[in-house]
Amino acid sequence: MDIDYSLIENEYNIDLKDEALFVDLEEALDHGVIVSRLAALVAKEIGEDEDFIYDMKVAGLVHDVGKMRLGRYLYGRAGDSLQVEEMKYVRMHSEFSYDILKSLGYNDNILSSVYHHHENYDGSGYPDNMKGEEIPLGARILRVCDVYSALCSDRPYRTAFPPEVAMELMIDEVKNFDMKMFLALQRIVHSDEFDEIRDFINAANIAVKKDKEGKNKG
Numbered sequence: 001m002d003i004d005y006s007l008i009e010n011e012y013n014i015d016l017k018d019e020a021l022f023v024d025l026e027e028a029l030d031h032g033v034i035v036s037r038l039a040a041l042v043a044k045e046i047g048e049d050e051d052f053i054y055d056m057k058v059a060g061l062v063h064d065v066g067k068m069r070l071g072r073y074l075y076g077r078a079g080d081s082l083q084v085e086e087m088k089y090v091r092m093h094s095e096f097s098y099d100i101l102k103s104l105g106y107n108d109n110i111l112s113s114v115y116h117h118h119e120n121y122d123g124s125g126y127p128d129n130m131k132g133e134e135i136p137l138g139a140r141i142l143r144v145c146d147v148y149s150a151l152c153s154d155r156p157y158r159t160a161f162p163p164e165v166a167m168e169l170m171i172d173e174v175k176n177f178d179m180k181m182f183l184a185l186q187r188i189v190h191s192d193e194f195d196e197i198r199d200f201i202n203a204a205n206i207a208v209k210k211d212k213e214g215k216n217k218g
């Protein structure tokens with residue numbers, strides 16, 4: 001797929017090449033690691049084979065790589081972040097991710113999982129408003145893990161929710177998710193396997209907070 005970046009640049013009067021800086025690289029990497037680990041566990045939990053589990057590990061790590069092209073327009077913005085997230089071009093990050101990964105030769109399962117990772121089960125997501133099982137399995141797995149990881153992480157406009165609370169918040173949004181994937185994730189969060197991930201999430205939140213404090217002082 002060819003994406004015409006000049007359209008975005010003209011519409012928002014920005015130069016994506018100049019602005020595509022890693023403002024919050026650390027946060028982005030932490031999120032990738034968490035989604036990767038959870039997605040692999042969900043794939044295993046629902047009985048997928050080793051190859052598929054491996055694809056989910058990779059897809060989880062790289063699903064948001066397209067956000068690099070949005071640079072500081074997405075990351076590192078306090079206060080107005082919610083408004084920023086509503087901007088049309090931010091919704092294009094899954095297409096950017098696909099574009100980047102395709103050029104790097106990632107396989108079709110990874111590509112379709114990444115491209116559709118913001119599709120909602122009820123058809124309200126993007127980019128294609130796909131519904132139910134029409135959405136590739138990998139994308140349905142990434143969707144639950146992505147939302148969960150985001151809720152468990154500090155954001156410029158709110159602090160992280162504790163892992164148990166994050167799960168409860170997702171119940172309110174359950175129409176967005178494939179129930180089978182959601183229940184698999186729920187079992188994982190309540191299993192011993194999750195302890196290591198919980199430690200990682202906590203450590204990541206502390207590290208990012210420290211870096212931000214340092215940045216503000218400096």
Ligand SMILES: [Fe+2]
Pocket residue numbers: 063064093094117118146
């Ligand atoms: Fe995303």
